[in-house]
Amino acid sequence: MLTAILTGFSFSVLLIFLGRFVKGKFSLLPSLLPLGLFIYFAQFIGEISQGKTIVRNYEWIPSFGVNLSFTLDGLSLLFSLMITGIGFLVFAYTSAYLKTHKFLDRFYGYLSAFMAAMLGLVLSDNVISLFVFWELTSISSFFLIGFNNTNEASRKSALTALGITGIGGLLLLAGAIVLGSISGTYSIAEMMQDPSVITGSEYYILAVALIFGAAFTKSAQFPFHFWLPGAMKAPTPVSTYLHSATMVKAGIYLLLRLTPVLGGEAFWNTSLIIVGGITMLYSAVHTIFRTDLKGILAYSTISALGILVFLIGLGTEASLLAAAVFILVHALYKATLFLITGAIDLGTKTRDVTQLRGLRRVMLPVAIAGVLAALSNAGIPSSIGFIGKDLIYEGTLHFENSVVLLTALALITNVFISYAGYVAGIKPFFGKLPEEFKETKYPDFFIWFPPVLLASLGILFGLFPGLIEGALIKPIVSSLNLPTEEIHLKFWHGFTPILALSALTIGSGVAMYFLLKPSKKLENFINSLEVISPKNILEQFNNVFERFSSLWTNTFQNGYLRNYVSTIIVFLVALVSWVLLQNTTYKIDYASFSKLTIYEGIVVGIMFFAIIFTVFTKSRLAAVAAMGVMGYSICLLFVFYSAPDLAMTQFAIDTLTVILFVLVLYRLPKYLSLSDYKNRIRDGILSIAFGGLISILALEVLAQPVNEEISEFYAKNSYIEAHGKNVVNVILVDFRGADTMVEISVLAIAAIGVFGLLKLRLKSTERGQR
Amino acid sequence: MKTIILRTASNYLLPILLLFSIFILLRGHYLPGGGFVGGLIASIAFVLHAFANGLKDTKKLLKFHPGYLMPAGLALSFLSGLLPVVGFDEPFMTGLWLHHPLPVIGSIGTALFFDIGVYLVVQGVTLTIIFTISESA
């Protein structure tokens, strides 16, 4: 199973090298990947429908309890099949849709990376690895939304989407960690064994709130919904795949997956009902104000996601069953509607519903798909949408309180959604074909076939619900720890209140379709209300934040090296001297110090004057010479204090440094003193404080006893184990040989750097620009 | 700085200094010295020669760019560390020794080859730096 996930990523990497083949006549080839994966997952249907769960475990960071454990049960199977199945159609569709696009290979790369991440998300049993895949879907969707990266609006939408879903991802991580520390495990399966540990914990509310944050942002719930309409800037295959069928359902998946663990509590249910209810109504009403086909579909998608959250919130067996069915229903018809939108856009170059008419004459198969999807969307009997809608009403009707309110809410939402479906799926195809669309090219096979296939599946499953009942729906319900005996998906229930509600929905939808025409006036009206929308508020917040951060940056990262260094040193001196003031005894043990002899005194004196001279001289050459004197005095100090190796090295290096300076000296800038008097005094005080601090620290350390363990080890074993008598050299080449190895590599890198900097010719644009 | 005295002297000094640097390198295990110092002395020898005779002559004498000493030395050091892993199934950088010390050099072991690698790298680095700088200065 890990392989199945990794193939997507590795394919994506592979495309970097093989991209140009894909751009040519083999553009259909990448769709074999999702097809293969679809077949792979489909072969599990048998086992899963018998109630089995397939678990694969790979250790990742066992010490933290983070494993790559993958579980395939009913819920993840449905999602895997949707991801790979719709993925296959989208891949094939893309091959025709973006046929001549310059970056088709990139697109496939992002798409397959996304598919892999999404598969990982729904298969992960470990919440931490789930988080990792969650973030990967956000990132890959960022690239997909911003695919037309020359378009500013597209870049902005991508950033908004990444921001919102990214924040959600962080909340998920926090939530996962809270869950993990409450229950002591990161495995969802293990949490499910004893949910009372979590529901009874005092941190339950916190954990649930964090998970909600993640799910609501990802699944575009109010008030985080606004990134989804923006994300419609992406090419249509992306909208189909990510923003209707798979990624936005990740939040739904998370909620469903955690229902057995976290559900059943009042906080869980009420919040979900409220948020889901607001979202579904708010965006359902929003659909009538839109004229862009994709905009309409985006809002009706948000509304559908709201319904799903709402159903999960109801939390009864009937409502969870409804949610499970509705996920599939929605994926089938909404993907179809998006795909036909793409076909229309490709053919007529517009997505404006006020202009589109009569297209059935030029793209008949697309029109058929559109009508079928609209029927399924509206819940006309014989479509799977009918079953879905039935179950939704059954869920609301069998809830313990506020039946009327909830049912009314669902009813209104469904009416608006079915209206949106008619507008998107039927309106563009009927009526008189305008002149300008007469020349529209007949769509490619891979443009019309995927929507037709998806729409027909919707009808097929509607007529024969038994096809999916045992194979897909029952396992989902059982993976939520609920009984499955009562489930019978039926095409015909007889005359019940539910049927009446369905009829009412369809009727009102149709009525609305004829009474209400999408128009620019309505759209302008709603746009004028944008000021108080969550999106605008967030943007304002962003602006303030950006201004603050640039202020902050300009204050501290001002590009003046001196200021950086001074700031660091000031803080260092202040902090260390504060600690020193509190803890120091200032006892200097003069007795333990060695005596000062005359020649030592002279050497130190020379060194002192050399340093002073280096600092204050006005001549470069004099400074270099004085620096040499300083180096040689240090070299003498090494000689005095039993470090012959150091003395030799210091001597050689000092010679070389002076040679180096002399070689480049006259190529270097003149030795100017640029700072003014005040600055010099300020820097001088800071430097003396810093030097004094170092001296005091050194004396403090000298007053402490030495730990000679390490030195003794080396001294003892130098000859016995390493056959050498010069302990310093033995440490370098034997005991710590690996360190030396790295050090000489660093040296080599420095030399290559020098070589490169000098041999590299300056470009004419770089030379003497200022 | 192309005086006759310096030029003549440097011609004799170069081999002597090089010999001295190798001497320093080899005795490093028992007495002060070793790869780092040895390499530095050798490069000073070449730099001196370059000062006296011009860089061109020194380069001619060297026959190849000193930069090649770096990979050679790195490879030698690395291989001497790798030998115990490949040949004797011991951890990386384990010291291996011949049982009987040779005259003059003393015991021969992987550490000696490691030190020779260091010697080459240090020499390559300093010469590369000084040569490129004096070429472009």
Next chain:
Amino acid sequence: MELLLAIMTGVLYAAGLYMILRRSLVKLIIGLIIISNGANLLIFLLGRITKGHPPIIPEDAKMFSEIYADPVPQALILTAIVISFGLQSFAIILVKRAYKVVNTDDIDKMNATDEEV
């Protein structure tokens, strides 16, 4: 003597920092060199200084019989000295190149990012 060395270390650090805080590029490099010398001296001093007993085992013995200077700081400093040479030469060349490109010795004039150019 240790007292004197501790003070010298402080002087080295102070001088190095002062040079780094100057606006001239060459002074910056000299400051770096002085500070790295100071660091070497500090490590050397903190490893305790011993007179006249280098960490070399006498010819006829297999182990030290009397006191010896601590070899560990010496090994550390030895590589530090050589590496600082690499660093210095790299810094010098960087300065030279920066000087060529930007045509100024004043570090304060090098505070623009690429975008602002």
